[in-house]
Amino acid sequence: MSRQFARKSASPYPTYKSPHGPKFENDRYNERQRRRLWTKRQKGSIGQAADIGCRYFYQSHVAGITSQTAIRTGVKTGFYGGVALFTVIFLGSGIPRLQKDILQVRQICKWCRPGNLVLTHVQKIPFAGKYFVHEIPASDNDEVFHIPQAQTYCAGRFRDWDDKITTPPGLYLFSVAIQKLWGFKECTPFALRSNNVFATLLIAPLAAQCRQLIETRIAEREGKPSPQSVSFYSYHTGLNIVLFPVIFFFSALYYTDVVSTLAVLVVYRNHLLRLAPQRPSFANDILTVALGVLALLMRQTNVFWVVAYMGGLEAVHVLRSTEPAAQQGTGEVHDPPLNDSGPEDWLFCMVTLAITALYNPLRVLRQIWPHITVLGLFAGFVAWNGGVVLGDKSNHIATIHLAQMLYIWPLFAFFSAPLFLPSIISLVSPRSYHFGATKSTAISSTWSSTLINAGYTILGFLLSVAIIKYNTIIHPFTLADNRHYMFYMFRYTILHSPARRFALVAAYTLCRWLSWDTLAGGNPPVDNDNTPATKPETNHAQPSPRNSSSSGTPPSTSTAILLFLATALSLVTAPLVEPRYFILPWVFYRLLVPAWELPASFPFPGRRRRDGGGGTHNQAVGGWLYKLGQDFDLRLVLETAWFAVINLGTMYMFLWRGYYWRGEEGELLDGGKVQRFMW
Numbered sequence: 001m002s003r004q005f006a007r008k009s010a011s012p013y014p015t016y017k018s019p020h021g022p023k024f025e026n027d028r029y030n031e032r033q034r035r036r037l038w039t040k041r042q043k044g045s046i047g048q049a050a051d052i053g054c055r056y057f058y059q060s061h062v063a064g065i066t067s068q069t070a071i072r073t074g075v076k077t078g079f080y081g082g083v084a085l086f087t088v089i090f091l092g093s094g095i096p097r098l099q100k101d102i103l104q105v106r107q108i109c110k111w112c113r114p115g116n117l118v119l120t121h122v123q124k125i126p127f128a129g130k131y132f133v134h135e136i137p138a139s140d141n142d143e144v145f146h147i148p149q150a151q152t153y154c155a156g157r158f159r160d161w162d163d164k165i166t167t168p169p170g171l172y173l174f175s176v177a178i179q180k181l182w183g184f185k186e187c188t189p190f191a192l193r194s195n196n197v198f199a200t201l202l203i204a205p206l207a208a209q210c211r212q213l214i215e216t217r218i219a220e221r222e223g224k225p226s227p228q229s230v231s232f233y234s235y236h237t238g239l240n241i242v243l244f245p246v247i248f249f250f251s252a253l254y255y256t257d258v259v260s261t262l263a264v265l266v267v268y269r270n271h272l273l274r275l276a277p278q279r280p281s282f283a284n285d286i287l288t289v290a291l292g293v294l295a296l297l298m299r300q301t302n303v304f305w306v307v308a309y310m311g312g313l314e315a316v317h318v319l320r321s322t323e324p325a326a327q328q329g330t331g332e333v334h335d336p337p338l339n340d341s342g343p344e345d346w347l348f349c350m351v352t353l354a355i356t357a358l359y360n361p362l363r364v365l366r367q368i369w370p371h372i373t374v375l376g377l378f379a380g381f382v383a384w385n386g387g388v389v390l391g392d393k394s395n396h397i398a399t400i401h402l403a404q405m406l407y408i409w410p411l412f413a414f415f416s417a418p419l420f421l422p423s424i425i426s427l428v429s430p431r432s433y434h435f436g437a438t439k440s441t442a443i444s445s446t447w448s449s450t451l452i453n454a455g456y457t458i459l460g461f462l463l464s465v466a467i468i469k470y471n472t473i474i475h476p477f478t479l480a481d482n483r484h485y486m487f488y489m490f491r492y493t494i495l496h497s498p499a500r501r502f503a504l505v506a507a508y509t510l511c512r513w514l515s516w517d518t519l520a521g522g523n524p525p526v527d528n529d530n531t532p533a534t535k536p537e538t539n540h541a542q543p544s545p546r547n548s549s550s551s552g553t554p555p556s557t558s559t560a561i562l563l564f565l566a567t568a569l570s571l572v573t574a575p576l577v578e579p580r581y582f583i584l585p586w587v588f589y590r591l592l593v594p595a596w597e598l599p600a601s602f603p604f605p606g607r608r609r610r611d612g613g614g615g616t617h618n619q620a621v622g623g624w625l626y627k628l629g630q631d632f633d634l635r636l637v638l639e640t641a642w643f644a645v646i647n648l649g650t651m652y653m654f655l656w657r658g659y660y661w662r663g664e665e666g667e668l669l670d671g672g673k674v675q676r677f678m679w
Contacts, residue, residue, distance in 0.1 A: 141483075141678065143254045147189055150175045150254070154187035166389040170263070170297030171256045174199075192254045199262045200242055200251035206265045208238030211591055213272035218553045220277060221320075233551045233595045236636045241590055243643040245415065246579045246679050249650055257580050260298035264305055264584060267291045271310040274367075275317050285370045292374035296381075300388050301570045303378045305584055309566035311371030316558045318367045319356045339520040341557045342449060343456040349557045397575070402471045404571035404581075406464055406504075409511035411582050412589065415646075416518070418638035422596055423517040457509070464505045472501070475576040483675050486577055521554035521594035551595035563588055579679045595633045653677040 145164050152160045153172040161169075175187060175195050184191050211234040216226050242248070250257050270291055274280040280288075295302040320333050334352045336345055357364055365372075387393050413420060478490055494501050555563075567585040574581055658674040 146254050147192055150192050151187045154179055163391040165391045167256050167299055168297045171259050174259055193252055196251050196258045199259045203262055204238045204242040207241040208234045210269050211237045215551055217275050231551050233633055240639050241587055245643060245646045246583055248647050249679050256299060257583055261583055263295045263298045264302055267295050267306055288370035289373050296378060304566050304569040307371045307375045308569055309562050311368045312562040314367050315364050318363050319353055322360055335556045335558045338554045338557055338560050343452055345557055398573045399575040401473050401572050401575050402467045405568055406508045407577060408582060409508050409515055412515045413511040418635050418642050419518050420514045423514050461509055464508050468501055473575050477576055483678055485679060519593055554594045555592045596635060
């Protein structure tokens with residue numbers, strides 16, 4: 001083990017992490033050095049400028065490669081290499097020679113029982129899509145509609161359409177394009193399911209890029225240097241999005257949801273590029289229209305995300321960047337970060353945006369005309385089709401279903417439970433350190449803010465009660481199919497009794513608060529000491545080298561409002577409650593959740609606290625896990641493990657816990673086909 005020197009500029013203040021690399025300095029070592037220099041200066045052995053300039057400290061390395069460099073390189077290599085390796089293996093599994101010599105399923109040992117779950121099927125695990133082809137007929141789920149329609153398109157019969165299908169033909173056109181690209185002779189179920197696997201593999205890096213662009217736009221808005229590379233938080237966010245159980249489950253089945261999510265993320269990436277300081281070109285405007293139409297070809301409800309959400313964000317971007325001379329009589333747009341806003345700020349934000357837009361209509365139109373064009377094309381389609389859905393219109397009539405905006409919060413709380421841990425701890429902790437306390441949720445020091453927050457909570461509670469009483473809709477499909485988990489959720493909660501239905505209001509309120517508080521990130525933790533928290537400008541804490549300077553910055557108030565609006569538009573028009581409808585709301589919510597690190601006031605085992613000279617409060621970290629929590633968002637590790645557990649459980653129920661529908665006298669129904677549990 002050799003050593004090399006790491007360069008660090010001298011400072012009379014406590015050390016901080018460099019945004020360009022790992023934390024080289026050691027607080028205790030630096031304190032000794034400062035004392036030695038002060039002693040020598042007093043004795044006259046060195047000049048006053050001896051502590052000015054650069055100091056050099058040892059850093060362990062092997063052949064010039066430090067541990068931090070190895071970790072960062074390994075993470076990037078594993079992220080992209082793993083995706084590429086899985087793609088090669090999965091596509092190669094269709095080669096006959098590989099099927100014969102490698103993928104054939106056989107007993108591993110003589111004493112294994114034929115029904116042994118682990119030992120007889122272990123070789124199929126890396127080829128999940130292949131296993132679905134062998135074991136899961138398309139007639140067991142809605143693929144009975146999608147696969148024949150795709151095969152019809154592959155045969156060139158684009159005028160033939162199954163009236164049972166309600167979504168546009170984007171998925172089938174995507175399959176035809178993949179067939180031509182890879183040279184498949186026919187669209188077999190395996191080939192069609194492989195398309196969804198391929199789309200799933202693209203979602204991870206695309207989501208990581210979107211998260212990085214979000215951090216870049218935040219840095220530009222705050223006047224900070226833009227990150228030069230993709231942060232580790234962005235990589236891990238992309239991985240966890242693709243592991244989201246609803247996305248992961250349908251990645252091996254031929255459904256529209258995975259490809260639809262991919263298409264919307266492509267539009268979102270282009271949208272984030274349009275938010276740069278430079279005005280987008282006319283060519284990019286045309287591209288925006290084309291990508292928007294492509295997203296609508298996958299699913300009709302994508303119009304709310306392309307037009308309302310992304311178009312709204314671009315309008316806000318123009319209004320925020322309006323020159324002061326053009327804002328005369330309107331004032332500045334009130335759009336604080338979400339962790340510094342309350343209910344009164346939400347209202348003030350919407351009012352100032354509306355007034356500024358009225359004074360600058362041409363500026364807004366020049367930016368959002370591509371989104372207006374997409375909306376016009378969608379309106380023309382609705383007029384031509386006689387409705388929003390294709391095919392079976394009788395069972396998919398647009399209805400005002402406000403209860404959907406209550407169901408979404410428990411779903412977020414279930415899937416994002418690891419992300420909510422800091423907010424939960426701050427809620428139940430008796431100490432004064434808060435992990436995510438925002439202005440809207442933390443205890444306020446003024447009576448006015450306290451009354452506003454209390455009134456907001458009471459109003460939300462009463463609205464929830466009114467929605468449950470007057471707008472609870474139970475779609476016939478929800479009760480007609482006990483294969484879906486939603487059937488059991490309704491059976492044992494909403495349909496159990498009126499008392500239980502109204503008792504859920506407390507759960508809705510708590511889950512909504514946790515979701516909003518997590519999205520807001522959190523203010524700097526409150527310390528119990530009386531030491532002043534303010535420090536000189538040169539001593540501000542710097543971000544972790546694994547994350548960019550904007551990874552921990554929450555979204556703006558306008559972004560959160562538009563996210564809520566687009567979510568409401570996409571859900572309240574659907575009478576049927578399905579987890580698949582919540583995919584895009586969760587994906588956009590997850591992309592906006594800021595990074596989190598262990599606060600300095602957290603009483604972690606092995607941590608030591610001490611006061612340095614000059615009354616400055618220093619903190620020495622005494623545990624490797626605490627150090628890790630300062631550099632990485634530990635919630636994401638728990639989120640990955642949580643998703644893995646859910647995915648293993650749902651796949652087990654789907655593959656090996658099938659059952660049969662039987663009549664009152666025990667006869668087999670539905671032709672004796674196996675029924676399988678699914679989302």
